[in-house]
Amino acid sequence: MKWVYIAAGIALFVKMLLIPNPALNVSDTSIVELVVQDSGVPNAVSGIIFRNRLYDTIFEVVVFTISILGAYFLLANEKPSTNIYQFTDQPSIVLARLGATIAALVSIELAIRGHLSPGGGFAAGVAGGTAIGLVAITSPSEWMQEIYKRWHFATWEKVSILIFIGLAVITLSGLELPHGELGALVSGGVIPLLNILVAAKVALGSWAVILLFIRYRGLL
Template sequence: MKWIYLAAGLALYVKFLFMPNPAPELPFSIAETVVKESGVINAVSGIIFRNRLYDTIFEVIVFTISILGAKYLLSNEPPSKVHHFTDQASIVLARLGATICALVSIELGIRGHLSPGGGFAAGVAGGTAIGLIAITSSPEWLEAVYHKWKAAMWEKISVLVFIVLAVITLAGYELPHGEPGALISGGVLPLLNVLVAIKVALGSWAVVLLFIRYRGLL
């Protein structure tokens, strides 16, 4: 049977090498069509937040469910004793990196519909900034800040607003697209981009707190 599997694998590779699938000849450019219909010059954002909006809605929901699952699975475990970094060099480097990641997150969140990146990348950059702060700060302080600014509430609000705006968009109602390339362009797409960035960043913050509390820094 091994020889049969090997022969089938080799035949598949030969097919990939010598029998490529030709690209279909279309009378129009897909990227140009997406840019024209969405009103944003970044075709990727147009696809994610307009053409594939159903998928994006459920990606946000799956991320939310994964955070709830982490809270549920770790709720019965004893907290771990956390030893964060204390040497000054590590603290300075980590907080410098956190500052850079936070600035990148803001840039991608605001201008993600105009340039490579987007809400998910912005949220990951924000989560990375929070993680770098976490390894150099007291977990009690970080959790106190999380509760002080009601991050969990804002995370839930961002999800609900995103779903409401997405449903309105899917129903066929859109804001004016504005001038392509301008910061305020693409109708509701910049708002969806910012909401995803907030959701992913705050969700990452919640997960970081959970794993530090129950698993430590490593």
């Protein structure tokens, strides 16, 4: 069997050396301009992620969900940490909460306007998770756990991914919302909604993982 693998490797190497790649026949319009025209959003990256390669993005969101479930599974049999150390000096607490406020505002900006400027759902979710992490190192874990359960954020996380997959399937089937005026806040069809859903999913998933690791492994 190994000779089959060797022969396949040699054939692939010969193909790369001797057979040229076909030239892409495009007009004078750049690829970025074509993506912008096709998606209806100035941020071509968002257009590619949530339209041209939306099929890949669906599975990226699913993989993130599976990783959260994996964290629950791996830590299910461990005992909760008895010592959870947090910042106690006032300057560190003030700086951490100031950073959390800034990160939260950035997260909202990236989620709402990610289709118009650099940003998007994944970046917004990371910024939101950063804000939650900064609050976690300065607040009691029981308080954060209580808020997480009181507002049913675990349910909202699952609802967000289900809505995302539903909208993505509808888009892949060929049905799209009107693009609207290029550069307007309400434009790009379903892309702004997908941005917000991904941001909510990533931020809430990060919150769940942060609480999980603090409970079983401590903060530091």
